[in-house]
Amino acid sequence: MERRELLRLLATAGALPLLPTLARAASGPDAWQAEFEAAGTPWKSGFATPAGDLPLTRAKVRGRFPDAVTGTLFRNGPAGHDLGGQRYRHWFDGDGMVHRFVIDGADVRHQGRYVATPKRAAELRAGRRLAEGFGTMPPGAEPPSSPDSINVANINVLPMQGEVLALWEGGSATRLDARTLETLGVKTWRPDLAGMPFSAHPRVDPDGTVWNFGVSAGQSMLALYEIAPDGVLRRASATPVGDLPMIHDFAVTERHLVFLMPPLVYDGKRKEAGASFLDAHVWRPELEMRVLVVDKKDWDRRQLLTLPAGFLFHVGNAWEEDTPGGTLIHIDYMRSDNPDPVFTTNREVMRGRWVKRADPHLTVATLNLRTGRASQNALSLDAEFPRIDPRRVGLRHRHLIHATQGMPDRPGFAAVARTNVETGRSQRYTYGKQAIVEEHIFIPDGTKPGWVLGTVLDFEQQKTLLSCFAADRLSAGPVAQATLPYTLPLGLHGAFVPA
Numbered sequence: 001m002e003r004r005e006l007l008r009l010l011a012t013a014g015a016l017p018l019l020p021t022l023a024r025a026a027s028g029p030d031a032w033q034a035e036f037e038a039a040g041t042p043w044k045s046g047f048a049t050p051a052g053d054l055p056l057t058r059a060k061v062r063g064r065f066p067d068a069v070t071g072t073l074f075r076n077g078p079a080g081h082d083l084g085g086q087r088y089r090h091w092f093d094g095d096g097m098v099h100r101f102v103i104d105g106a107d108v109r110h111q112g113r114y115v116a117t118p119k120r121a122a123e124l125r126a127g128r129r130l131a132e133g134f135g136t137m138p139p140g141a142e143p144p145s146s147p148d149s150i151n152v153a154n155i156n157v158l159p160m161q162g163e164v165l166a167l168w169e170g171g172s173a174t175r176l177d178a179r180t181l182e183t184l185g186v187k188t189w190r191p192d193l194a195g196m197p198f199s200a201h202p203r204v205d206p207d208g209t210v211w212n213f214g215v216s217a218g219q220s221m222l223a224l225y226e227i228a229p230d231g232v233l234r235r236a237s238a239t240p241v242g243d244l245p246m247i248h249d250f251a252v253t254e255r256h257l258v259f260l261m262p263p264l265v266y267d268g269k270r271k272e273a274g275a276s277f278l279d280a281h282v283w284r285p286e287l288e289m290r291v292l293v294v295d296k297k298d299w300d301r302r303q304l305l306t307l308p309a310g311f312l313f314h315v316g317n318a319w320e321e322d323t324p325g326g327t328l329i330h331i332d333y334m335r336s337d338n339p340d341p342v343f344t345t346n347r348e349v350m351r352g353r354w355v356k357r358a359d360p361h362l363t364v365a366t367l368n369l370r371t372g373r374a375s376q377n378a379l380s381l382d383a384e385f386p387r388i389d390p391r392r393v394g395l396r397h398r399h400l401i402h403a404t405q406g407m408p409d410r411p412g413f414a415a416v417a418r419t420n421v422e423t424g425r426s427q428r429y430t431y432g433k434q435a436i437v438e439e440h441i442f443i444p445d446g447t448k449p450g451w452v453l454g455t456v457l458d459f460e461q462q463k464t465l466l467s468c469f470a471a472d473r474l475s476a477g478p479v480a481q482a483t484l485p486y487t488l489p490l491g492l493h494g495a496f497v498p499a
Helices: 003-013 031-038 042-047 118-126 268-272 345-351 471-476
Strands: 054-058 060-063 071-080 095-104 107-114 156-160 163-167 174-177 183-186 210-216 221-227 233-240 256-261 264-266 281-283 289-295 302-307 311-323 326-336 361-368 373-382 384-387 399-406 413-420 426-430 435-443 451-458 463-470 480-483 493-498
Touching: 031 345, 042 345, 042 451, 071 107, 071 156, 071 163, 071 435, 095 163, 210 256, 256 311, 256 326, 289 361, 302 373, 311 384, 311 399, 326 384, 373 399, 373 413, 399 426, 399 435, 413 435, 413 451, 413 471, 426 471, 435 493, 451 471, 463 471
Parallel strands: 156 493, 384 435
Antiparallel strands: 054 107, 060 480, 071 095, 071 493, 095 107, 156 163, 163 174, 174 183, 210 221, 221 233, 256 289, 264 281, 289 302, 311 326, 326 361, 361 373, 384 399, 399 413, 413 426, 435 451, 451 463, 463 480
């Protein structure tokens, strides 16, 4: 099949297969909404639904944010969890809300705004949920008219050419005004790519080149993108991949794209029977963790390796080296033994319950492209939301910023850490048992060690904090901290744009 035809089919179908034509009948009062409202857990504010947009508000600042951190931190995450008395059954389903923290020394201002997707606009008009989500089949759901009719734009952001793209996985990126967060419409890279899945985890080379992918589970096809630093699409293509699993993230090296493919595989028969997109996936550990390596210059040059079966959401970074024994690719990722948390933990929080599952651990794998063999070493360190110095994307790196210290009685992590992936040595700052740590990112500062910037929900105070640390003295605590007069919904990923 010609590449253009593959792209057309992929854009038409999107990543989420169409619903069965027979929608479920509407039901009575929603038990999940009632359970959430009745729950006494103080951390549930992180999963509450803001009634509307959050106007620009000045935070209370302790200390002073360094000059290198002058700029804007953008963050995205699910926020619209309930509507019309019905509550989503999975954290990942909520309508996206993008936040911007404008930072200037001792002055920090925050604004939050829902992404006005066609899906959200239609549901607000109707006063109820109309479309299926990642893990929810709402009563009376209607078949989507296009991939973007169910787009929630709730995972990540990509600043580009004066705009901010709000990213989902099943369809287009959504354009936002970087100064006001006003929704400007979907991003169409080329007319024949309209509605095509565009992943929430693009990788940006040090020269500014953007690489990304998209997954169409129903068609078992993988899309690839290369975008120039000026935002112009250079290439896009699609290729079939057998038993294509749920892929959330990937990595790049100087010469390759690297996909870790956990054995969580889409089953079309389950979807036809009315399962949600998530529940249409089956855990098949006999497939192992397949690793697809694609040549950056020639996407037809590919190699498949295997690692022991495991599950992941996020990759830290990858880099390659040429040795007498062959080209080696080193990649670090957050590995779990199985996907139980996505099926259980991230569901139960939506009714104010906590069901503990094993936390992912920082794992470093080595791929030998000459021999086709792969090995890995799991560090004794629980970890999620990995970030590195953006200047080292695809290059050899040593330090990883990540959340750590999972708690037995509540969601998320209590600490942020900086770990040397080569030695395993790690330093951390623990916010406390009353805190849920969100993603922290690295901010470069010339030849200096740089800074770590991130948010945390303090559910004892019922406030969200923005903290800044010296990267090489993380355990010493924040050099500056801004406290908002309210809590924000727990989010996923973000990006910093210097002033």
